[in-house]
Every structure is written in structure tokens, then in C-alpha cells.
Amino acid sequence: MSTLDAVQPVTDQPQPLFATVEDWVTQHFVPMYRRTLGGEFRWCARWWRHAEAISRLTALWYSWECMRLQGATGIALWYRDYLDHQLPILLGARGPFYQCTEHEHLEPHQARLEVPPPGYWED
Template identity: 75%
Template sequence: MNEPMYGSVEEWVTERFVPMYRRTLGGEFRWCAQWWKHAEAISRLTALWHAWETLRLEPGTGMGVWYRDHLDHQLPILLGARGPFYQCSEDEHLEPHLATVEPAPPGWWSVPAEVPSSDGLSTIG
């Protein structure tokens, strides 16, 4: 198996992603210099990096597949005006507001038992 070209997502972002996929920032595109403080960004960038490491080794269409199936989908979300960096600027990180979560009431996730109906078909009851 081939060794990865980059040893970490941080190395890939710093040495490959940021220098290669430049966009004019502000308005439509956002970036946070402290991208590593955004869990969603870490997850999306890690997925991009892993796919890149795999597909860069595929002869012929590997990188084309990476662009089409991975980067072209993730980039507008990642850098988008309502993406993970939407409150940040390149110079300032703002901690995103977390949504509140309430636990489901007891029994909410229980699967109801199937009850046979008079016509022989099962119904949820």
C-alpha cells in the first residue's frame, strides 16, 4: 500500500488545499484561519483529504473523479456564506452558536409492535 503524501489533515490543508483552491473571500466565500476550531470543517476537510490521497493514485480519471464527486460538492458547502465559517472572517474566528437539544421523552424511540389486522395484513399498533 502506498503511504499518504500528507501526514495529517492539517498538513494537507496547509500545503495543498489552501494554496491550490483559492477563492476571493467575503460575500459568497468564507474562510477561518482557525479552521481547526470548526468540527464540521475538520470532518469535511478530512473526508476531502482521505479521498484525495486515494484517488490521486488512480491512473487516468482518479483526480477527475475526486473533483466531481468530492471537491465540487464539498467546496460550496465548506466555504459557502452559510457554511461552517459563516460568522468568521479570515482575520477573526467567532464561535458558532450551538443549537439547543432536548432529550426525547421515554419510549419515543421504541418500535411499535406489528399487529395482524382482520384482512391478514400487518399494521403498526
């Protein structure tokens, strides 16, 4: 091995199958995990306008990219440990899309906040 070989960065690391969460959602998640919408399951075509949905979908995408490389049971474990928990929350009637329909986006309501009085956190 030459000195040049010793300082070369490792380039054999697996690359993500999908470059962005948007790619994963549009090319994998939505086509794969179909549900009858309305009632129990909700979806918003403008899913990217919902911070909680972005966070949950990004977590699902990252974990999916990792688990798909695990071999024999990787995706099975991903279903059990990640998707099966997140899907009912993400698409649920009280989840981040609860006010939306597939055809109409309604801006999510943010909870009201009050600033604590001075000195409140000083004990």
C-alpha cells in the same frame, strides 16, 4: 522463496503524500483552492475550531489520497465527485465558517437540544 519471506508483511503499499489533515490543508488545500473571501466565500484561519470543517476536510483529504493513485482520471474524478460538491458547502456563505472572517473566529452556535420524554422511543 524462504519461509521468512512468506510471513513478512507487505510494505509496498502506497503511503499518504500528506501525513495529517493539517498537512493537507496547509500545504495543499489552502494554497491550491484560492477564492476571493467575503460575501460568497468564507474561510476561518482557525478552521480546526469547526467540527464540520474538520470532518469535510478530512473526507476530502482521504478521498484525495486515494484518487491521486488512480492514474489518468483519478484527480479529475475527485474534482467531480468530491471537491465540486464540498467546496461550495465548506466555503459557502452559510457553511461552517459563515460567522467568521479570514481574520476573526467566532465560535459556532450549537443548536439547542431537548431530551425526549421517558418511553418516547419504546414503540
